[in-house]
Amino acid sequence: MPRTRIKDILASDKTDYTVTIKGWVRSFRNNQFIALNDGSCLNNLQAVITLDTDEALVRNINPGASLSITGTVVASLGKGQKVELKTESIELLGACDPEKYPLQLKNKPSLEYLREIAHLRFRTNTFGAVFRVRHTLAYAIHKFYNDRGFVYLHTPIVTGSDAEGAGEMFRVTTLPFDNPPRNEDNSIDYKEDFFGKSTNLTVSGQLEAELGAMAFGEVYTFGPTFRAENSNTARHLAEFWMIEPEVAFNDINDNMDLAEDFIRYIIGYAMEHNREDLDFLATRLADEDKQKPMNERSEMGLVEKLDVVLNNKFERITYTEAIDILLQSPHYKKKKFQYDVSWGIDLQSEHERYLVEKHFKKPVIVTGYPKDIKAFYMRQNDDGKTVAAMDILAPGIGEIVGGSQREERLEKLLQRMEEMHIPAHEMEWYLDTRRFGTVPHAGFGLGFERIVQFVTGMGNIRDVIPFPRTPKNAEF
RNA sequence: UCCUCCUUAGCUCAGUUGGUUAGAGCACCUGACUGUUAAUCAGGGGGUCUCUGGUUCAAGUCCAGAAGGGGGAGCCA
Numbered sequence: 001m002p003r004t005r006i007k008d009i010l011a012s013d014k015t016d017y018t019v020t021i022k023g024w025v026r027s028f029r030n031n032q033f034i035a036l037n038d039g040s041c042l043n044n045l046q047a048v049i050t051l052d053t054d055e056a057l058v059r060n061i062n063p064g065a066s067l068s069i070t071g072t073v074v075a076s077l078g079k080g081q082k083v084e085l086k087t088e089s090i091e092l093l094g095a096c097d098p099e100k101y102p103l104q105l106k107n108k109p110s111l112e113y114l115r116e117i118a119h120l121r122f123r124t125n126t127f128g129a130v131f132r133v134r135h136t137l138a139y140a141i142h143k144f145y146n147d148r149g150f151v152y153l154h155t156p157i158v159t160g161s162d163a164e165g166a167g168e169m170f171r172v173t174t175l176p177f178d179n180p181p182r183n184e185d186n187s188i189d190y191k192e193d194f195f196g197k198s199t200n201l202t203v204s205g206q207l208e209a210e211l212g213a214m215a216f217g218e219v220y221t222f223g224p225t226f227r228a229e230n231s232n233t234a235r236h237l238a239e240f241w242m243i244e245p246e247v248a249f250n251d252i253n254d255n256m257d258l259a260e261d262f263i264r265y266i267i268g269y270a271m272e273h274n275r276e277d278l279d280f281l282a283t284r285l286a287d288e289d290k291q292k293p294m295n296e297r298s299e300m301g302l303v304e305k306l307d308v309v310l311n312n313k314f315e316r317i318t319y320t321e322a323i324d325i326l327l328q329s330p331h332y333k334k335k336k337f338q339y340d341v342s343w344g345i346d347l348q349s350e351h352e353r354y355l356v357e358k359h360f361k362k363p364v365i366v367t368g369y370p371k372d373i374k375a376f377y378m379r380q381n382d383d384g385k386t387v388a389a390m391d392i393l394a395p396g397i398g399e400i401v402g403g404s405q406r407e408e409r410l411e412k413l414l415q416r417m418e419e420m421h422i423p424a425h426e427m428e429w430y431l432d433t434r435r436f437g438t439v440p441h442a443g444f445g446l447g448f449e450r451i452v453q454f455v456t457g458m459g460n461i462r463d464v465i466p467f468p469r470t471p472k473n474a475e476f
Numbered sequence: 477u478c479c480u481c482c483u484u485a486g487c488u489c490a491g492u493u494g495g496u497u498a499g500a501g502c503a504c505c506u507g508a509c510u511g512u513u514a515a516u517c518a519g520g521g522g523g524u525c526u527c528u529g530g531u532u533c534a535a536g537u538c539c540a541g542a543a544g545g546g547g548g549a550g551c552c553a
Contacts, residue, residue, distance in 0.1 A: 029512045051510065063503095078511050100486080104503050106514050107487045112545060167552065204553090229551055230477055242553060338549090349549075402553065447553030460546090461553095471477095472544080 001070060007040035009073055015083060020070040021045060022093065024123060027105045028061045034087075036067065039122070042129055042276050046078075047071065047085040057092060063104055064096030064123070111463050118467055118476050126284055129277035130464055133270055134452045138222075140269035141243055141448075144262055145220045150245065153212040153219040155205030160197050161426070168228040169200035170238075201226035206443065207377075207430050209246040210406060213441050214433045220245040222448075230471050234460040235398060237449060239469040246443035252379075252388040252405040255442035256365050259392060259401050260314050263363075263451065267306055270455055278303060278455070285457040298396075299361070302457040305395070308362055315360045318368040319347075319386065325359060326351055346373045349398060356393045363400075364393045376420045378404040379440075380412055390444065397454050403444020410434040 004019040023038030023045075035044035047069050049058070061067070071087040078084070102109065103120055114121035121127045145152065158172050174194040175181065181192040190198040205221040212219035225242045245258065271278065282302035289297045300308070317325070326332055326341045331354055339348045347355075347366070356364050368386040371378070378387035392401035407413045413434060417424050424431065452464040462468040467476050 027512095027514075029515045030510065031512095032510050033512050033515085035513080046513080048511080076511095078513075080513050099504050102486065102503095104487080104514095106502055108502085108514095109487055110546095113487075115545095225553080227552075231551060232477085233549085233551090234547085236552070240553070397553095399553065445553060450553060 003068075005040040006036065006038045006043070006045045009045055009083065009085075010041065010043055013082065015073050015075050018070065018072050018088075019085070020068060021047070021085065022068045023066070025061055025063050025065045025067060025096070027063060031058065034061060034067070034069070036069065037123070037128075039128060041132075042125060042280055045083075045085055046076070046081055047087050047090075049087045049090065053087075053090065057090060060092050060095045061090075062096050062098040062101070064098070064101040066093040066096075067091065068093055111460065115462060115468065116475070122466075125280060127463070129274075129280050130452070130456050130458060131466065132277050133274045133281070133456050134464060136270050136274050137266050137452060137455060138448070140266040141222060141262075143269070144265045145218075145245065148218070150218045150220045151212065151216040153205075153209055153216075153221055155202065155208040155212075155221045155223065155244075157202050157224065158195070158199050159202045160195065160199050161207065161430075167203050169203055170226050170228045172199045172201060203227055204242070204445065205244050206246065206445065207427075209244050209443065210430070210441065211433055213246040213248045213443070214437070214439070217249070218245070218247045232471060234462075235450060235453070237461055237465060237468055237470060240461075240465070241448035243446045243448060244443060246441065248439050248441045250405070250442040251440055252367060252390060252442055255403055255405060255444060256314075256316060256367070256390055259390070259403065259444050259446070260365070262446070263392070263401075264310055266451070267455055268310055271303075271306060271310070278306070281456050281458075305457075306455065312362055314363040314365050314392065316365045316367065317355075319366055319370065320368065322347065322351075322355060322366050325355065329354065329359070331358070344370050344372070352393045352398055356395050356398075361395070363395070366391050366393065371416075374404070376416045376422050377406050377413070379407045380416070388442075394450075394454050397450050400450045400454065401444050401446045403442065405440065405442040408434060408438045408440050410438065 001020040003022050006021055006023065009019060021036060021038060023036045026035040026037050026044050028034050032049060034047040034049065036047055037044045068091040069085060069087055070089045071085040073083050074086050076082060076084040102117055103123055114124060114127065122131060142152065175192065181189040183189045202225060204225065205223060209219055209221050221244045223241065224239055226239055228238065229236065247254070247258065250258065285302050320343065323341060323343050331337060332341060337350055339350065341351065367388070367390045368381065369389040370385060371380060371387045374387050374389045378389050380387055388405035390403050391399050394400040407416065410431065414424060449461050449464050453461055456464060458464050462470060
């Protein structure tokens, strides 16, 4: 008999039909009631076993054991669930030693501990919900761009370009590290390496995506990205996933509209398709909040926060306005900022948090940053001081999107590369887009795990990726 | 990488000015229990106090170093 997913059984009021369910035992109460979960949804289906069930089998019905149960779906005799399964036959698929199994329903393992047992943490309510939401967001991303005619472009993971300037890179090589071939000046001879040159893992697909945009009009990338920064924070990973749309003929305002529509769409999609999981995560977060002192508690619940994002335009301000707001703030006047504020500084975390969490209380898009604190490819504004950059700052997360209108004018781009010591001769393939039919264009990068954090309310980015890679940690 | 806090039973934690045999709740084991909902009740077992070195008559407790983790910062998405 084919397997029926528990989600489908629970979603329907239908009764008096026979099904086979397969899953893992969450709890076994009163030698009679099995709570079975198959991962299709948050909730378990209660299977009621009969008195004549084989004793040896009953002894093996422990949390974590896998079972195949065939029976009749009936209206529940007990309270707490609409339907339950009246068991006709049970097959033990895989036993689970209760003495060694770390997940017992009554235990409350910490998120940090669960991270160490990544092979089992999917079986918890919290991580089940997080990773179902993560999947939905990933699907919604593809759907959003597909529906708008974007081409999904696979940019390389191994890259020979080391001028992207987005951070420290992981080296990719097959050379023996203890005795690599050397040039006469003792430098390493990469001509002997696998690719015949020095190669790294990508830190961004943007430059390659720009090439695609110059032919398809609109493209996006969605793939793994690697940064070898020694960052030990709740919002950095060494391996993370990034979405980078790039659109020909778009200016910075089109870019902001796209980013805002995009974020709103995928959040709305998750709200529509994972409401049960999000409600659970909201409750989890509210419970966690109760442990905190009053002044550290969040002002609104998770679902409420997502509703605010869905129903309100993001605040759009220029960098210059942001600096003014900070300078005028009571916070600044009371000298509560650790870092001083003046035009030209890079906004510090505390400044971004103030703008987003205290002043506007919703996502904020900041544009027009000083050119000296931004990347070489960003389009120079007419004032000669700023570039058409945009960062989207989200409450609790910080920077969730970084993007810009790109400098499409070859002369201006070359001049900026020279000022910033970017070797133009290594990037002719990129500069050619500005030589052969250049057009205004714009794009941005959205950190996938950061949006998953925002939607699920998880405080640590390591808890929204199945197998986190961070400095000193590459388990599994 | 910097600042700061932490590491004690399978899990979550307590452990006083250094002092005899290191505790609790849950989990686990044994038994009871056929309408439970984190099931409940009775009984039982379980420890390299993260590691290395030091001070001391005596170290879970004090000192130094290492590893791992939390919170904050920098870098960024």
